[in-house]
Amino acid sequence: MxxxxxxxxxxxxxxxxxxxxxxxxxTVKDQHFDYFLVLDFEATCDNTQKIIPQEIIEFPVLKLNPKTLQVESVFHQYVQPRAHKELTPFCIELTGIVQDMVDGQPHIEETLEKFHEWMKTELLDKDASFTFVTCGDWDLKTMLPSQCRHFNIPVRPYFKSWINIKKSFADVTGEFPKGMMPMLHKLQIPHRGRHHSGIDDCRNIAAILKGLLEKGYVFKNTGFST
Missing domain, CATH: 1.20.5 (Single alpha-helices involved in coiled-coils or other helix-helix interfaces)
Incomplete structure (x- = not known):
């Protein structure tokens, strides 16, 4: 025996x-989407005063296939701010983004056009279903709409729905997390890279996404904007 x-x-x-x-x-169940787009903006900031308008300075997105759990493509662009061109010492220390990394880079309008071309190549022309995945609602509910509103830039419809992975994590564990680091700790996933580096945060959010997929969770959109 x-x-x-x-x-x-x-x-x-x-x-x-x-x-x-x-x-x-x-253990990975069929999902409602062909791809997940993991997104995490970094923006101008200061610790002594509120910056208005706040502007995106790093625009990273990972395209993740839930069937293979592999990242198939990456969009990553540093963005030159227009209203407050000089990054504050606090912003540099927090994000690791120094002035030379944004000087001479595209402004937000050109960056959004470059991203749309990437979207057409990777998803739109292939008629693939997708949704964004963020750590919180700030990126697509607050940051992008407010900057686009300030500079009179239209927001494309595909930015108007997303998954807040904190809510998905709470569905699985029964605990609503304060941020990315507690989720990594709970799932026993080692943190990679620098916290508040947009591209590194995307990689860590993708690891959390994979962890929840492997637990059999079926993702659904949790956030919407008009």
Whole structure:
């Protein structure tokens, strides 16, 4: 009996290993979207006064396939602020973005056009379904709409719905997290890179997304704007 049990255990392990090698994940359920777009803006900021308008200075997005749990494409652009061209010492210390990284870069209008071209190539022309994934509602409910409103830039419809991964995490664990770091800790996922680097935060949010997918969670949009 013990021999049979060992054989069955070995057989199950072999099947599991083969499934992983083939890119399938039995615990991951079918999702409502073909792709998840993990997004995390960094913006101008200060610790002594409120900056108006606040402007995006880093615009990163990861395109993640829920069937393979792989990031298939990356959009990453530093953005030159227009109203407050000089980054504050606090902003530099928080984000790791120095002045040379934004000087000479596209302004937000050109960045949004570049992103739309990426979207057409990666998703829109392929008629693939997708939604954004953010850590909180600030990026797409507050930051992008307020900056676009200030500079009279239209917001494309695809920015108007998203998943706040904090709410998804709460659905799975019963605990609403304060931020990204507690979610990583709860899921026993090591933090990668620099906190408040937009591209590094995207990678860590993607790791949380994968962790929840592997627990069998089916994601749905949680945030909407008009």
């Amino acid at each position: 013990r021999v049979l049990r060992r054989l069955l255990t070995a057989r199950n392990f072999q099947v599991c290993r083969m499934a992983t090698a083939q890119g399938t994940f039995p």
